[in-house]
Amino acid sequence: MNQLISSPHAHNRSSVQRTMLLVCAALLPATLYGLYLFGWPAIYLFLLCLATAVLSEAACLKLAGRSLKPCTDGSALLTGWLIAMTLPPWAPWWIALVGTLFAVVIGKHLYGGLGQNLFNPAMLARIGLLISFPVEMTTWVAPTPITSAAAPGVIDSLMITAGLLPIPDGITGASALGYVKTALTMSIPVTESMPQVFDTLNAFTGNMRGSLGETSALLILLGGLFLLYKRVISWHIPVSMLGTLAVLAFVFNLIHPERFEPASFHLLSGAALLGAFFIATDMVTSPTTSSGQLVFGAGVACVTFIIRSWGSFPEAVGFAVLFMNALTPIIDRYFRPRIYGYSYTGKPLKSKE
């Protein structure tokens, strides 16, 4: 009773756990649809990511001699979940294991644990994997809904995830972004290659090649709107990122439609939507002020567009997010809110004569 407790004595009952679990809930529709679309191998991969994330978090906390309580705050769960969302759905088990361990141990705990990491752990894992294991990370399978005849069974799927059963040749292929990029290097114009792999409606519903959770634009959008409604995230990063990306793509497409993909293609393929709502908005690694967030979102979009258009990698959201993560401390330093009673330059306002 004699403890010195400062005001305020009331609280809005938010918590880190609630925040993290709400993000997971927002991911649920797109995840469930992805699991349905890519069947049992995807389910195994997903579960493996979650389990590895939570167990490695516990191990790290134990090694650091800290309380194991943060295991239940949902942040490790979310990291594992996001990694699973960005992996090729039929990737082998060790991809999930190595990626998740890398994210939690190196991406998060080596920096000092929750809140201390400079880079988004999930994106760190994805980029690390992409650079180290380019073949496994770009083996995209065509959607084989779990109920369809072509889908592998429970046991076969286990074999696929264990890497003992090769993925049938017929169903793998390049993602839309990759296909168009490769076509461009062969001097096939975008206007010709794109219609073969990209269809706005399919991209919207997610019935196309891609990673586990990135394919359905509609469901990701729904999840994102849910987060906005719940005020877990603010509108600044998604709007600025998607807006900038759309404007850039639109302008360049207008100038040279055979070289640059249209805005709809940029927005609906790859990790653009997932990135805008779930990855770039990661609180720990994005700026804290609204003006900073606008700059951050626009930065992610610019880097994404540049790499997608001129870089050697077809997908760029991961690189772009990491790049802007590195700039976050600088953005936070220079984009601060205007303090009451001061001008934007930090001088006291003038009084009324």
Place this chain on the structure above:
Amino acid sequence: MITAVAVLTLLGLALGLMLGYADKVFAVEENPIVKEVESMLPGTHCGQCGFTGCGGAAEAMVNGEAQVTCCPPGGRSLAQALAEKLGVSVDLSGMASEAMIAAIDESLCTGCCRCYRVCPTDAILGANKQIHAVFADACTGCEKCLDACPEDCIAMRPEQETLDTWHWPKPAAA
């Protein structure tokens, strides 16, 4: 290949010589920071730091022979200011968070005036054969009066905390 090695060697030699020359020519005779540090110290020459007066302490601090925390009358704020000035890190945890000041036990004081004479800040009020009192606001806690008192009636006490001086402590670490 040989040309490259020769060029780099010559370049290195030339630059090294220039640096050495500059070091000799532009050497600063006395460290001006000593004066600055001395001006920051209380200037009571109480000797609690173990050096001869505040000047000696300033020199020792600048030379790294003394800790910036060695001045009890200056307290935490001085240590922090000194650390900033000298660009060293400081561990304030060892320092007494509250300043100690002298208190005279009125029942023992004989009014001998000895403490009154040694006080470097005239913080002791009193006259011959009259009980002395400490003017808390001016006392630096230098303890000189402690040794001077023949009756052993002076004690160092933490300054009485009042609603004016009370501050919130640091929150327990999260």
Place this chain on the structure above:
Amino acid sequence: MFNKLKIRGGVHAEERKAQSTGQPITTLGIPPFLYLPLRQHAGKPAEPVVSVGQSVKKGELLATSSGEDVCASLHAPTSGVVIAIGEVTAPHPSQLGTLAITLESDGLDTPLALSDTVDPMTLSPSEIADRVDQAGIVGLGGATFPAALKLKSGARQKIDTLILNGSECEPYLTCDDMLMRERAEGIISGARLIQRAIGAKRIVAGIEDNKPEAIAAMEEAATPYSDVLVQPIPTRYPMGSAKQLIQAIMGREVPAGGRSSDVGALVHNVATAYAVHQALYEHQPLISRVVTVSGQCIEQPQNVEVLLGTSISWMLEECGGLTEAPSRVVMGGPMMGQILHTTDVPITKGASGILALASPEISKTEASPCIRCGSCVAACPMGLVPLEMARHAKGDDFEGAREFGLRDCILCGSCAYVCPSHIPLVHYFQFAKGELSSQREQARKGELTKSLAEARKQRKEREEAEKAAAKAAKAAKAQAAKEAKERAKAEKARQQAAEAAQTSEESGS
């Protein structure tokens, strides 16, 4: 003009106001003892003008200021005998003592005879301010700044608008709400006196729109006066902070380091206005106030009018007592109120509420690491970056904390209210502000002792020089005396020699 009505950031805290508005303001009786701290206001403590054993009447002056200090007088809330002038526990988290006058009431409540038939509205501005000063009125919203000083400085500056603060944005508290519902006419009358004292053109009463009854009552009371406007404002904490209220009503910000008069406004709480009315029309100094007694542990949450100096435990008993042992007792509102470790402390002029909170009502979750979510940045009504301020304070880098706006922090608690990591942000800011002020204090003391040491050194040197001079003078004098002696001796010898010579000459001839 009133198109803005908005503040930056802020939070909408769960109101919990309805529980204490169910019944009218009850006037509590006279407790057996009253404990009146000499400082219940911002500034210097008042000095007692009574002595132990003296009998006083209700409304009699007990303590007052000496000279021009920021201070407020103190009056006897009832008749009785002064039984002690000494330390009592202050209603403060530190539980430190504070000097107070203890009054034993005689139960008769004999008032001081007062006769004054002057219509207060005919008084001059400075006379009004003097009477407010004599009545010991302070800002009753919680800041407790002596009201008369605000009136006097207001009269010197060009004030366009007197803003009546009826926003009462803190959850639970309803004392201003109830006062406006029941005594709107007195509030308007007091406000018009203040308006007269500062020469303001108009009065705007800002009332949050969650108090429709209060707005209606105030509008009715304001009808006869064309220059009094009742302005409903959005319900958003911390609307009741002077800077935020001015921003909402005037659409302008008070310049940093400036005062509200810089934008032509002066803010007074509705309860203060009512106290001014009481002092000038009813000749009653500030001896009581309306306090909200609420919280889950209170049998009957309500608003009570209590005498200043009433012990909180006695007051709680009179309100029907507690239903369970409270998890936390808070003086003030839940957002900015102070924790009390004991209820055996008196009600002071600034006590707007006493909340006995049960554990589901308070935040007790342990802090976890900051996830940099930025909720605190969005919630800050001052445009600060609380997470950075706390991070720097935690690392004892108070200058760094100041760079992110510690000095402009109003300690409203919006940041800590929304923090998902439950970081005690306000506690960090209180700590950092305290450290900065004690550093300033130490630096001031350092300057003082340094100048004293210098003065002493000079005095010593002067004394030495004087001593040396005296010694030299003495030596010189001694030398002179010696020389004179020698001269005399020589002279004598010469004379003797001459005499001898003469004698021998005489004898020889």
